[in-house]
Each structure stands twice: as C-alpha cells, then as structure tokens.
Amino acid sequence: MELSANSATVGPDGAGLGGELRSTVARLFRRFRAERPEGALGDTALEVLSRLQKHGPQTLTELSEHDRVSPASMSQSVDRLTSAGYAVRARDMHDRRKVLFSATPDGVELARTARAQRNSWLNARLNALSAEDRRTIARACTLLGDIADS
Amino acid sequence: MELSANSATVGPDGAGLGGELRSTVARLFRRFRAERPEGALGDTALEVLSRLQKHGPQTLTELSEHDRVSPASMSQSVDRLTSAGYAVRARDMHDRRKVLFSATPDGVELARTARAQRNSWLNARLNALSAEDRRTIARACTLLGDIADS
DNA sequence: ATAATTCTTTAGTATACCTAAGGAGTTCGA
DNA sequence: TCGAACTCCTTAGGTATACTAAAGAATTAT
Structure with missing residues (x-):
C-alpha cells in the first residue's frame, strides 16, 4: 500500500483519492466479511435483520432501496431470513400488493448477539485510536454515506 | 447498562461508530460495484491486473495474501484473466512449484482505461467537496487501511 | 371490464468467496 | 539416496450475493 505523501493523495483536483478510496473500501469490506463466524448469516441478511429490528416492519422495496440493491x-x-425463522412475511392490509417483513423474537435476539460479535474486533481497533482519529472517521462516514446515496 | 470508558464512543452492542462504519463501507462497496460498465471485468480481476501492471510478475500466493483471500x-x-488473454501463466524456473502471473499488453491497456472509467464518477463527487473534506477522507483512508491490514 | 401500473417472486446467470482434497515440486532426515 | 513432509497450485463442490428478464398478483385508471 503506497499511500505516500498527502500531496499525492490530495492533489489540486483530488485525482488519486478516488482510486485510493476504492481500494481501501474494497479491502475493508473483505476484511469485514472474513470476520464472519462459522455458520452465521451473511452480511446482507444480518443488516436487513438489524434494520427490521430498529425500524419496524418494512416492505421489500423499502429494504432494497435502502441497500441500493435490486x-x-x-x-x-429476506428469503434466507424467513426460512431460518428470523423474520416473517405479512401481506400489507392497506395495499395487498405489498409484503411487510418483520423480525421474530429469535431474529431480534440473533441481530443483537451477532452484531456484537462481528463488531467486537472493529470496535477494539477503533477504541485504540485517538479521539480525534475517531472523529475523523465518523466525519468521513457521513461524507461517504452521502456519496453512496448520490 | 454500564457506562464504562468505551461506551461514550462505541455503543454497547456495536450500534455506534463500528456499526456505522460497517454499514457505510458495505453501501459504498455496492455503489462502486454498481458503477461497473457493461461487460467489464469484475472488481477483483481488475485489481489483480492493476497490481500485475504496477509491480510486475507475482506468484499466486503473493497475490492472494495481498488481497487477504484464499x-x-x-x-x-486469475483464471478469468488468463482465459480472457489479459494475463499469462509462467512456471518459475527457480522453484518450479510456483507460477508467475504477468499482464499482457492487452491487460495493461485494459487496466489503464478501465480504472480511469471506473474512477471518474467517484472523482467527480470528491472534487465537489471542500478541500478540507477531501483531507478528512484521505486521512480516514489511511486509518482504515491500517485497520484492514491488522 | 380491460388495460396499465406497481409490488414481489421465480428463473437463470455471474462474481467472488470458502473448505477439502489432490497433484506436482522441493527439502530434509534417516 | 530415498521416502516423508512440506509448499504451491489447482480442481471440485458449495454458499452468499448480486444482476436481468419475465411471470404472478393486486391495485388503479380509462
């Protein structure tokens, strides 16, 4: 990884930053995935479950748009979730074309424990940084989230 | 519900910065992938090709360790690269268990143009930010790259 | 009532990762 | 020196996650 000097990564037009960012994100993503415990649900399924737990029942379209996925x-x-008993389907009574998904108690429990397990090494590393570095990362998350949604 | 030292910055069940970061990275990663032009090589193949172009012939093990992949x-x-004619295999003459991979001229050309295409969207958005925001992202890349390698 | 639209699912395909098991080449020790 | 142990790579089989295209089901508009 030749991150090298700031002058190289933050040029007059930010030319090299894009490639740098892409590569960093790809490697972090693989790293996250590699931390998955044996036999656990995948990343996507788990994030969906978290979302259902935090925000209540959602339609398929809402979920897919949030994750920018077809x-x-x-x-x-969600099929993997429902067939494992972590979520259930229910026809929306007001518009019966829609299907509302919600987490079961099992799903809520799994979401909590799995998230804690999966984030433990990451949180440990974040806590090893200075408060200022954590603020930098938090700010970058906001900026990058906006870019992901653009 | 303890309020120990780490709970201020990182939530008790990973709902804090770690979860935020994981989610942001996943969405950015999917967004990057979605920007891939029709019929192009996948992300991994292209990154391998870039690496071969920049660093010369590499063994399979070197490539797999760099990308933290089996x-x-x-x-x-690499098979996809060789069967498309963008890279070639060659037995290492000093240790004939090894196989050295290198980019063909076609591969070098493809790596350059594909990289430029794929980063144009991202660079445009980065350039729309303030210089300070770009510095924040550059700094976060460095921090996160270290975490990915840890 | 029929047609168009919206929401979801199914079917088929592709990328990218894994583990397990094997072949081929090298190294080491009896 | 000969075989065991090790290293490097590949193959085989499986999983997770994505896509497009097209079909199925419910709603809304004409």
Whole structure:
C-alpha cells in the first residue's frame, strides 16, 4: 500500500483519492466479511435483520432501496431470513400488493448477539485510536454515506 | 447498562461508530460495484491486473495474501484473466512449484482505461467537496487501511 | 371490464468467496 | 539416496450475493 505523501493523495483536483478510496473500501469490506463466524448469516441478511429490528416492519422495496440493491436480490436475502425463522412475511392490509417483513423474537435476539460479535474486533481497533482519529472517521462516514446515496 | 470508558464512543452492542462504519463501507462497496460498465471485468480481476501492471510478475500466493483471500479464490480470479488473454501463466524456473502471473499488453491497456472509467464518477463527487473534506477522507483512508491490514 | 401500473417472486446467470482434497515440486532426515 | 513432509497450485463442490428478464398478483385508471 503506497499511500505516500498527502500531496499525492490530495492533489489540486483530488485525482488519486478516488482510486485510493476504492481500494481501501474494497479491502475493508473483505476484511469485514472474513470476520464472519462459522455458520452465521451473511452480511446482507444480518443488516436487513438489524434494520427490521430498529425500524419496524418494512416492505421489500423499502429494504432494497435502502441497500441500493435490486428488489430481486433483496427478495432472496429476506428469503434466507424467513426460512431460518428470523423474520416473517405479512401481506400489507392497506395495499395487498405489498409484503411487510418483520423480525421474530429469535431474529431480534440473533441481530443483537451477532452484531456484537462481528463488531467486537472493529470496535477494539477503533477504541485504540485517538479521539480525534475517531472523529475523523465518523466525519468521513457521513461524507461517504452521502456519496453512496448520490 | 454500564457506562464504562468505551461506551461514550462505541455503543454497547456495536450500534455506534463500528456499526456505522460497517454499514457505510458495505453501501459504498455496492455503489462502486454498481458503477461497473457493461461487460467489464469484475472488481477483483481488475485489481489483480492493476497490481500485475504496477509491480510486475507475482506468484499466486503473493497475490492472494495481498488481497487477504484464499489461494483457491485467487486461482479462480486469475483464471478469468488468463482465459480472457489479459494475463499469462509462467512456471518459475527457480522453484518450479510456483507460477508467475504477468499482464499482457492487452491487460495493461485494459487496466489503464478501465480504472480511469471506473474512477471518474467517484472523482467527480470528491472534487465537489471542500478541500478540507477531501483531507478528512484521505486521512480516514489511511486509518482504515491500517485497520484492514491488522 | 380491460388495460396499465406497481409490488414481489421465480428463473437463470455471474462474481467472488470458502473448505477439502489432490497433484506436482522441493527439502530434509534417516 | 530415498521416502516423508512440506509448499504451491489447482480442481471440485458449495454458499452468499448480486444482476436481468419475465411471470404472478393486486391495485388503479380509462
């Protein structure tokens, strides 16, 4: 990883930053995935479960738009949740084209414990940084989240 | 519900910065992938090609360790490159268990143009930020790169 | 009532990762 | 020196996650 000098990564037009960012994100993503415990649900399924737990029942379209994924992909992901008993389908009574997904008690429990397990090494590393570095990362998350949504 | 030292910055069940970071990285990663032009090589293949172009011939093990991926996975990824004519295999003459991979002229050309295409969208958005925000992201890249390698 | 639209699912395909098991080459020790 | 142990790579089989295209089901508009 030749991150090298700031002058190289933050040039007059930010030319090299894009490639740098792409590569860093890809490696972090793989690293996160590699931390998954044996036999656990995948990243996507787990994030969906978290979302259902935090925000209540959601339709397929809402879920797929939040994750920027096609409805077909999301359908598959929630399928893994429902067939494992962590979420349930229910027809929306006001618009019966829609299907509302919600987490079961098992799902809520799994979401909590799995999230804690999966984030433990990450949180340990973040806590080893200075408060200022954590603020930098928090600020970058906000900026990058906006870019992801643009 | 203890309020120990780390709970101020990192939530008790990973709902704080760690969870935020994980979610942001996952969404950015998917967004990057979605920007891939039709019929192009996948992310992994392209990054391998870039690496071969920049650092010269490498063994499978070197490539797989750099990307934190099993040798078997890397073998598959490189297969796509060789069967498309963008890279070639060559037995290492000093240790004939090893296989050295190198980019062909076609591969070098593809790596350059594909990288430029794929980063144009991202660079445009980064350039729309303030210089300070770009510095924040550059700094976060360094911090996060270290975490990915830890 | 029929047509168009919206929401979800199914089917088929591709990328990218894994573990397990094997082949081929090298190194080391009896 | 010969075989055991080790290293490097590949193959085989499986999983997770994504896509497009097209079908199925419910709603809304004409």
